Amino acid sequence: DMKVTQMPRYLIKRMGENVLLECGQDMSHETMYWYRQDPGLGLQLIYISYDVDSNSEGDIPKGYRVSRKKREHFSLILDSAKTNQTSVYFCASSRGGGGAETLYFGSGTRLTVL
């Protein structure tokens, strides 16, 4: 079953707390992504990972970092979360080398930072 799984689905944190969003995929995809979605802005790329320990900044990396120690697992970390990081976060994966049509998305994590 081809699937991208995100945990948790909903999360509420206070400003200044650390946040860990987790993403897993069972397709052995090389490339994984973290996006955030805000009303009126569509999805914005935070980080992209081309494989284990091969991560690259996206368009809005500030305030975020990522970790990929296993191919099937990609984490997004917010150190000292800020209220403007309240958003819906999507993880996605694809086969290596592009093929945008084969991007698989998780169901999203709705993060609220109070």
Added chain:
Amino acid sequence: AQRVTQVQPTGSSQWGEEVTLDCSYETSEYFYCIIWYRQLFSGEMVFLIYQTSFDTQNQRNGRYSVVFQKSLKSISLVISASQPEDSGTYFCALSEASSSFSKLVFGQGTSLSVVP
């Protein structure tokens, strides 16, 4: 600056009608790809159709097709015989050869409602 623009924040249609959703984009690359996704109310993103800059014909996938106007950097998604199940938010996304097609730049989305 927004590189992918969907100027219609919302749209509506009646059951059975044809729906057209517009998207424009900015790129200086010769080889690129435009992909359309639909986001379900659950948040899940579903791939619909894609068109590359090298395609000489408008692509079609079931009830979905596109009208690609390369010189205008414009592409429209056409949904034939729309159904209430087609309701959701539609995103177009730009993918370029310079990033090995690994990065997608999304538009703001168009929220479509199809009523019986």
